[in-house]
Amino acid sequence: MSPTDALPKTGVLSPAFGHSTADAESFGAERLPRLRGLMRSELRLVFLRPRTAAMLGFLALVPVLLGVALRYFHDGGSSRGGGDGGTMDFVNQVTGNGLFLVFASLAAALPFFLPMTVGVVAGDSIAGEAHGGTLRYLLVAPAGRTRLLLVKFAGVLTFCLAATLTIAMSALAVGAALFPMGDVPLLTGDSISMVEASWRAVLIALCVAASLVGLAAIGLFVSTLTTVPVAAMATTVGVVIVTAILTGIPQLSGLHPWLFTDAWMSFGDLLRDPIPTGEILRNLGMQAAYAAVFGAAAWARLNERDITT
Amino acid sequence: MTSTTRRSVPWRFAVPAAIAAATVGAVTIGPAAFADDGRPGLPDVTAEQLVAKVAAARADALTGTVRIDTDLGLPAVPGKGGGGPQALLSGTNRLQVALDGPDRQRIGIMADLSEYNVVHNGRDVWTYDSRAHAVTHTTVDTTRPDVASLVPTTPQDAARQLLDLVGPSTDVRVDGTARVAGHDVYKLRFAPKAQGSLIAAATVFVDARTGVPLRVTVDTVKGGKPAVDIGFEQVSYDKPAAGTFDFKPPAGARVTEAPAHEAAPGKPTAPPAPNGERTAPGLLGEGWTTVVELPAGAKGKEGKEGKEGKDVTGLLGKLGKPVPGGTLINTRLLNVLTTDSGRVFAGAVDADTLQRIAAQR
Structure with missing residues (x-):
């Protein structure tokens, strides 16, 4: 028999008591400070982990590798391919302007590196607590499952933003060190000032971070399904890989508009003039829809589930 | 773990399902239902x-x-x-x-x-x-x-x-x-x-x-x-x-400066319009069944444009099927016939018409 039998049933094992009247009463005055405390401990949990530091450090290395490769090993000749290069974006612009390293690094990290780290954090969010045996204690405290889920989701989203900004900041530093800075050419061939380009870079970083929201929700849902964190992480990263494969099959083009990765590259539209907003808004809407569906699924699952660990 | 604590119907899962259904519905039939996409009443014109x-x-x-x-x-x-x-x-x-x-x-x-x-x-x-x-x-x-x-x-x-x-x-x-x-x-x-x-x-x-x-x-x-x-x-x-x-x-x-007399570089060999005039080296027939004859030696004529034309020909060559007198590439909008003598005929006409016109030349 498991040790859970010794636990009181109320509030832990039975979802019916999850949102007790006591919870509802404390909704007013005490809610905010408690939520803040819960959020603070969640952020501490996420960001004080050596693993998180390692992942952020790894992400910070992406612009370094990219910058060094372009600065010292990029021969101008390969740029003549123009149309048929295709593997790397912004390569030819980076050598002329360091700020483009920010865009190039985000473009390089968005398809796989960023989702991988988000998958680890999101997959670990609930399953990690369950695995460590701490989930039931979190629920013994009168926090409520829904609120716990919201805090966990907020923690993952904070990581998405932190990961994106880490890449952007690292790329900015490396770009400024290795390449000339100056007026930034847009994709349309017009040039804008550094100041305006910096604003656009901030918008692009936010856009990239927002692109990860859907995946964060998927990871959160997967994380509620299991008590084995590694399984949740692997599944979430697997979702990214499967999606990438589906995207690569032209015969499935009817499916593509429904994939959460479909409009990921829309952040590039911020580098045009005038800025076409259609695809950007479609991306944000898609991320919101995925967050709503999988967030609700995670909520349903967590509230149905027997928390035994 | 006993089964008695399990709920048989996890009703909460209806929530994500409903959200998903509503989203899919709004995206697929929404524009048709809400945008005034219909047929506006306009005065008749001839x-x-x-x-x-x-x-x-x-x-x-x-x-x-x-x-x-x-x-x-x-x-x-x-x-x-x-x-x-x-x-x-x-x-x-x-x-x-x-x-x-x-x-x-x-x-x-x-x-x-x-x-x-x-x-x-x-x-x-x-x-x-x-x-x-x-x-x-x-x-x-x-x-x-x-x-x-x-x-x-x-x-x-x-x-x-x-x-x-x-x-x-x-x-x-x-x-x-x-x-x-x-x-x-x-x-x-x-x-x-x-x-x-x-x-x-x-x-x-x-x-x-x-x-x-x-x-x-x-x-x-x-x-x-x-x-x-x-x-x-x-x-x-x-x-x-x-x-x-x-x-x-x-x-x-x-920056590459192109001589003034050439057409703008980088222009593609456009999907020939039915009357693909202007760029066409030779036009046969008229109206909807116009066929373009590309001269065999087109590739050397004009720098980049010729090169691209050759690329396209090479690509299409892999897609062709042999017919009497040449190779035919068949698409929904365009038939391209490469004769054994190296001439290329293209047009938005069916294969029989294209072969008939090519044979007359």
Whole structure:
């Protein structure tokens, strides 16, 4: 028999008591400070982990590798391919302007590196607590499952933003060190000032971070399904890989508009003039829809589930 | 763990399911249900009046986003090129368009994280390929028709090519009304009277107020979705922002000067319009069954244009099937016949017609 039998049933094992009247009463005055405390401990949990530091450090290395490769090993000749290069974006612009390293690094990290780290954090969010045996204690405290889920989701989203900004900041530093800075050419061939380009870079970083929201929700849902964190992480990263494969099959083009990765590259539209907003808004809407569906699924699952660990 | 604590019906899962269903429903049937996408009631016009209106319409200034869907029935080419003009030959592409009179046009072909721009301002024509970070510059003779119309990148260009077809061989009629990019439009339908063309009909969606063509679709005799669908997703008749056409090569870009007498480099061998004039070395027949004969030695003639033509020929060569006297490449909109003697015939005509015309030469 498991040790859970010794636990009181109320509030832990039975979802019916999850949102007790006591919870509802404390909704007013005490809610905010408690939520803040819960959020603070969640952020501490996420960001004080050596693993998180390692992942952020790894992400910070992406612009370094990219910058060094372009600065010292990029021969101008390969740029003549123009149309048929295709593997790397912004390569030819980076050598002329360091700020483009920010865009190039985000473009390089968005398809796989960023989702991988988000998958680890999101997959670990609930399953990690369950695995460590701490989930039931979190629920013994009168926090409520829904609120716990919201805090966990907020923690993952904070990581998405932190990961994106880490890449952007690292790329900015490396770009400024290795390449000339100056007026930034847009994709349309017009040039804008550094100041305006910096604003656009901030918008692009936010856009990239927002692109990860859907995946964060998927990871959160997967994380509620299991008590084995590694399984949740692997599944979430697997979702990214499967999606990438589906995207690569032209015969499935009817499916593509429904994939959460479909409009990921829309952040590039911020580098045009005038800025076409259609695809950007479609991306944000898609991320919101995925967050709503999988967030609700995670909520349903967590509230149905027997928390035994 | 005992089964007694399990709920048999996890009702909460109805919530994500409902959200998913509502989202999918809103995306798929929403636009049709909520946008006034229907058929606006407009005063009746005759086809002649509408044709005259289109011919007279002068979109002096216009900005907008164009979506081009091309489905020639060719297999998708993996790794969608560099987003240059040749990308327009397949799939879905979006363009930003700005026009200001006959002398100033700007077209940007948008791809993921890259863009290909053509800027025409008076005598200057610039192209900028963001992926290669390369600029070409050339000057044109102002007495020539606008360079940008060599490729039908806007509904106006496509409509202009259709208007050239109006004549005894074409059946023109008004085919109801619709809405395009928020504007009420008449649908003007052009269909060949004779057999032999691969085009069943072409439809021009004409802005009821201004007479400007806002969308053109080309249906093939094989049915299915249109082979070509060029239309504005968003359009405004406001004058483009000042400075839109003042192109200066960005810092660090490789600039190539092309001699003035050549056509703008980088122009693709366009999907030949039914009357693919202008670029055509040799035209056979007339109207809808016009066939273009490309001279065998075309590749050496004009720098880049010839090279691209050769690339296309090489690609198509892999797709061809042998027929008596040559190799035939068959797409939904176009048949291309390469004879054993090395001559190339192309046209939006069925295989029999193409072979018959080629045999007469």
